[in-house]
Amino acid sequence: MVYKINSLEDSANPGDGKITYRECALALSVTSPYQIPAGRPRYCVFEVSGAIELQSPAFIQTPHIYIAGQTSPGGIEFRLGANYAPADSLIDTRRGGDHAIIRHIRARLGEHPDRPSPNGDAIRWNSTNFQIADHVSAMFGTDESFEGGCQTCTVQWSIIGPNICRDAGHSSTSFHCKTFFFKPAKDLTLAYNLSQHGEQRGINIAPGSFPFNYGEEAQIDVIGNFVYNFVQESGLVSNQYAHPIVNYISNTTYEGPRFVTGGNGNFGAALYTNVDTFGHGFRINAQDNISPFNSSTADFKGYFGFFKGTTPGSVCNASNGLKDCSVTGLDVVRSGRMVSARGAARNWLQSWMLVDYRQAQRNVLSFAGADRCRDGRCRDNVDEMFIEDVQTCDRSPRLFESGWTSTVAATGGYARLRSTGGPSVDSDNDGMPDAWENQFSGTNANVWDANDDPDGDGYPNIEEYLNWLANDHTRYRDIYNSGNATLPPYNCGKPRR
Ligand SMILES: [Ca+2]
Ligand SMILES: [Ca+2]
Ligand SMILES: [Ca+2]
Ligand SMILES: [Ca+2]
Structure with a gap:
């Protein structure tokens, strides 16, 4: 089915002539202006441009949905509506909501101090499988900006964070500044994303399945991502559920104004073992990553370290479910061939998808975020500001120099999207x-x-048609070598730690 969304309103009346995002997300029946039966696989295409403010949950629980932001003339931004109480996530797939594609969408939650909730995520995959987020801008969460519990999933070419961190509505704490989080996840690819500005969870992954299958092998590929300005836990990989089989290739972690020396686990990726459960070892392939702790990619182990409480001897300390515990400490990190979990037919990452970390930086800064609309390129003021912020290492406006913010307004504001034209x-x-x-x-x-x-x-x-709008015919292979954005200096000009 094709829902041609012709209204920015959050309503669901089948006969009112308005086709809304909610009707598409929930696979509701529509009788006017044309018939759409309920419960079907569907494409959400947009004839309108601007902000959709959700006033209640719109959890996607009917499978097979493609939310195609690239169809909007001038772009779509989801926001938390004033009546959405308690606040919860914006785009959310959960039990039943398998097989979902989200492309060229902005999901920006915003503060809700009057409606506390522990679930203020801009985008959340809630134990769902077969998910793709491509060219999304997920920001201003109060729990995370992107949280994923999923199997067989990809987040690529996206901008994640910042959260609204301080007194913004998280019900369990007044301060929550964690952006990009996968627990548990398996057969996950995170590629060419920018994750930025937070206290923790720059890229935080706990490989595994739900329900838990302790000690299994769980594969994750972390490729070409740019992590900027985290205070601690810029990156974390946990073996509390499974034996992680992880490829880290061409990722960057740089300091920003909030970085502090000696932050807990503030490496490119910190190894984490939960001492109360089990340490199922690690198998990590690392190539061409750079961080405040290694200025040369030849120092491939220098990208990694231990989270507080995890020791070289504890990464593989369990008596059951052990996998590949022949090595411990940072020797679990190797350089060379990409690693694949047993049973994986072959590694699905093609060699032409891999570039060195500098080209990966150029690619992310050139193309990440929601940047294609029906009427052409449409990276908005928000993404433009934050990309420029990385390129200049937080030149003015220095949003976070004196502390994390409490409102979207203090974080630079929402998108200013213009409708460039009416429906085709x-x-x-x-x-x-x-x-x-x-x-x-x-x-x-x-x-x-x-x-x-x-x-x-x-x-x-x-x-x-949707792929043509997204420029896949020119981008599919060429995108990996065509980023030409200006780059910041190594570690934003700060010395190696
Ligand atoms: Ca309607
Ligand atoms: Ca037609
Ligand atoms: Ca036709
Ligand atoms: Ca065809």
């Missing part, structure tokens, strides 16, 4: 404009043929 003419309501259907063979502007796949490549016509 789409005579058959299949989500593909007449002009586009007339440009290509295999589609008919007068026939509802969104699901047809005349060229047999596995992508139905509607996805050919």
Whole structure:
């Protein structure tokens, strides 16, 4: 089904002629302006531009959904509405909400001190499988900005954080400044993301399954990410549930104004063992990563360290479920061939997806975040400001120089999105404009043929259109070598720790 969202309102009346995000997210039936049956696989395409303020949870529990922000003329930003109480996540897939794709969307929660909640996430995958987030901007969470409990998932080309950290509405604490968090996750790829500005959880991963299968091997690939300005726990990998099989390749961790010497676990990635449970060892392949603790990628172990309480001897200290405990300490980190969990057919990361950390930085700063709209490139003022902030190592406005903020306004504000045009003419309501259907063979502007796949490549016509809008035809391979953004100096000019 194709929901052509024609209203920014958060309503759900099947016959009012308005097709809303909520109706698509929840797979609700629509009777006007055209018929959509409930409960079906669906594409959410946008005829409108601007902010959608959710006034209650819109948890995605019906499988197969593609939220295509690139269809909006000028872009979409989700925000927490004033009536959403208690506050909870914005885009949220949970039990049942498998097979979800989110692309070119801004999800920016915002403070809710009057409506306390422990679940203020901009985006959350809540024990769901087969999820892709591509070119999203997930910010201003009060719990995390992106939290994922998932299997077979990818977050790529996205901007994560900052949170709204201080007195912003987290119910259990007045201070919560943690942005990017996966626990547990398996067969997860985190690639070419910017995670920025926080106290903890720059990239925090606890490989494993839910329900827990203690001691299993769990694979995660952490590729080309840029982590900036965390006070402690810039990166963490835990073996409390599983034996992590992790590839860290071409990632950057740099200091910012909030960095403090001696922060707990403030390495590119800190090894963490929960001494109350088990240490299931680690198997880590590290190549070409850089952090305040190693100015040369030849020092591949220098990117890693131990979280407070974890010792070289404790990373592999359990008597059951042990896997590959022949080495301990930082010797669990090796350089060379990428590692694959047993049973993985082959490593699915292609060599042309891998570039050195400097090119990875250029790629992230050039392309990360929601940057494609129907009418062209549309990186918004928020993403532009934070990208420029990394490039200049927090030149003015120095948002976080004196402390973490309590409001979106003090953090630079929401997006200023402009509608660049009205809906495209789409005579058959299949989500593909007449002009586009007339440009290509295999589609008919007068026939509802969104699901047809005349060229047999596995992508139905509607996805050919969505991929075309996202510039996949030029970006798919070329994006990995075409970033040309100005880079900050090593560790933002600060000396190696
Ligand atoms: Ca409606
Ligand atoms: Ca059409
Ligand atoms: Ca058609
Ligand atoms: Ca096709």
